Amino acid sequence: MALPATTKEYFWTKIGAIENLSSRERRLPHVKSHEVLVKIHAVSLQYRDLMFGLGIYPVSLDHLIPCSDMAGEIISVGEDAGSEWKKGDRVCANFAADHIAGEISPEIQNTSYGGPIHGVLTQYKAFRPHSLVRIPEHLSFEEASTLPCAALSAYNALTGPSPVKGGDTVLILGTGGVSIHGLQFSLASGATVIATSSSDEKLKIATKLGAKHVINYNKTPEWHEKVLELTNGRGVDHVLEIGGQGTLEKSAKSIRFGGWIHAIGLIGGSGDMPADVMFNTIWKSCFIRGIMVGSVAQFKNMNRLLALHPEATRPVIDKVFPFEEARQAFEYLQSQSSCRKDCD
Template identity: 75%
Template sequence: MIVGLPTTTREYFWTKHGGSTEDLSSRESPLQPMKSDEILVKIHAVSLQFSDLLVGAGRYPLKMPEHLIPCSDMAGEVIAAGDDAGSEWKTGDRVCANFAADHIAGETTLEIQKTAYGGSRHGVLTQYKSFRPHSLVRIPEHLSFEEACTLPCAALTAYSALTGPTPVKSGDTVLILGTGGVSIHGLQFALASGARVIATSSSDEKLKIITKLGAHHVINYKRTPEWHENVLELTDGRGVDHILEVGGAGSLEHSLKCIRIGGWIHIIGFVGGGTPTNVVSASILKSCYLRGIQIGSVAQFKDMNRLLTLHPEITRPVIDKVFPFEEARQAFVYLRSQAHVGKIVIKLA
């Protein structure tokens, strides 16, 4: 037994399933003793995902623990390692945990999906947490804890999409919908790969920001409801090679109209609304690929970090706002407003 380790942790939890941000509360809890094959981590920063709101509202078809601790994405430092935890991690190492603890490499499975933090198992919005060594990934040296905590879900989702069966390549055209975390990371990875990027938003102010980040063309979809026509004009009628589809039903029909023949629509989220029509016939006519994305593996995480290190400035995470731990509920409210560009972070330490 290691002497001097913390025995309690401050954490947030959902007081009930299917509630609102008002049902997010905090407490001081006994810290479960670290097992001999685990690594104890002091969590410095946590980033929020749109899915965190959906989980709290009971809109995810998951079997969740009672009084679920939310959030999947963290960055922290190792403060202890069990005797049977191997030699890879030592005190002071800076680490992130993968979104699904047991997704080491290759395709996911139903059992792997059940190891996702902040859903099927308790999440990371807590001061201290133990992890199995295989679920941890070293943080690139040039990133702060606040920047690194954006990597496990948003960055890795974008990376998994754009490096899938047909990876994005120099000269491709990539369509990015919106300005949330996945979209901004996708913009950066596409640019780092030499692709041309078209980006959409309902806000001219947000479009100015993503133009500064490197987007080649921007479209205000609120002023241009048939925005797919603009995309086709920008590609001389060919359509785009890849689409990061975060809108879901509200935007999928438009995406199907501006994907090139044989292109890839990476289905990532459903922050939009509406019910698409003629989706089946449109996808058959385009012979395109609709690819559902479920984050990525530890192996992909390590590959992505090499890209981040190779292109440190173009891929640096974009953080909209950092909230102190005591204002976590306000961070969730801000997330719900969708006023942000990039990521929302809660600083614990």
């Protein structure tokens, strides 16, 4: 079968508004001998994609193709691309193409899709083989497309220097993608989960997924006090902190002595660091660890966990849009992004 000559893709004509997201059909660039060509079947939107489009994150590329998270099928393998991949393999691309293993660096950071380099909101794209990871057999393309950023960030957080273990208590802020994956991974590891949200309906979902305790922080503004009550004053072992400055102070009050706060997002806003964050960090000898997604090696390890617990860790998909409605998908994401205030 002849390879496609063109691809349809989305790009930002200029930064600042969703209305500037446009589509075009262009000639598919020549696939180099060390690359593989992938037909992209599904793309998952992240709040980061919206931040680039709205100019909250700086963009250095003209006509940036958005999005970092995809799942697809290899349709061609270059003659110098090695023997690991073959036509028909189902794959995801790692968030940062060159983050193979170990620590991240500025150079690796600059290979992140949908920001420093063009993203994956296109029908066909060439990838370097080392950036690809095989999709677990039990997952659909739509489910697998949620893995590169949201799932891997949660996995990296919970399997870091002090991995979550049976008997731990994990505090999950909000019910977004990272949070739900974190809830599932915590439960698969034998931990107890406390989940927060501003929505009772979303808390019902968290309960159905296995959260033992839920807190509506609109109804309980001093939610850290409830967390301490639920843990008999001890505090939690881990916090998946996606709120940033808006929630970090209460996360620091919720953590146990020597516990881990995993800083993943800023959707609760930014600003000056509350003084109580530093006080509690010092007083409790706790750790605040920044999470920038993860490596190919971690991705492969995560997929083994997914295969071991296929139903307990199955990605939860809110809504699916056809490729032709990508702008509507961004608008829907933005409509949910009052989460900058309520961390959902």
